[in-house]
Amino acid sequence: MGSLKKSDFNKPICAACDSGGMEFFMEKSSTLNLRINPILKQNAEDVLSKLGVPMSTAVDMFLNQVVLVRGLPFSVTLPNAPKSIDTTGMTDTQIHAKIQRGYDDYKAGKV
Template sequence: MEKTATLNLRVNPKVKERAEAVLSRLGVPMSTAIDMYLNQISLTGSIPFSISLPKAPDTINVDLMTEDELHAKLQKGYDDIEAGRVQNAEKVFAEFRKKH
């Protein structure tokens, strides 16, 4: 089938870079991977993978906690703050972004 249509899209540069690294190892050009993705959408009539929100582990899912369990976890957090067992959130997120 002749390829004459052009897509112009914006993506996160880091996501693109990581995807290109994987595709390079597979020997698949980015344009071919996108063509494969679009073909699967047209063949299946849906996105070809499951899309869902991540499920919170039961140990931190407030909806599954009793009031006493919630208060105990909150108290532990306050105790950690008082004892200096804390981390700078900005630094933690920056490190996370570097790794992911």
Template sequence: MEKSTTLNLRVNPDVKTRAEEVLTKLGIPMSTAIDIYLRQIALAGGIPFAVTLPKVPADLNADLMTTQEIHTKLQEGFDDIKAGNMQNAAKAFANFRKTR
């Protein structure tokens, strides 16, 4: 099918860059990825994936905490740092990804 329509989109530059990095690894141009997405919307009759809020435990969701609860969590974090209870973020995320 011939492509003859142009889309002009405004997107967050960081999101675009991260998406381009993934698409480059997959060997898919951005225009093809957008075309695939639009085709899936047409086939599915809607967004082709669930659009939901992330499921965050209430004790980690700052939107559900009081100001005092937030301050308490922050103080616990500072206390952990002072006590040396911390780890390298890159290693922590790598370990987290292994468990998924």
């Protein structure tokens, strides 16, 4: 397989067949090796098996969506923490005091 050029990413990955379906003309000859958390992998396999989708197909679907939308096929954002636990505006002393109060409540059986 030759090296990819920038123009290769503008080529379609599928085209309409004579039958009205979709024909994919990217051959599956590359291997993707990656390390992931084994618990995450098992949980994903459990969900995918209930859907009848092999892991390799799910990864292929994800990568096709990345190409089609030219980015991640979902938004990536930081969660908004409830104000009661948001530490972004706190000093180290305030954070430690909040943790200590939580620990004291736990020890007193309030939680």
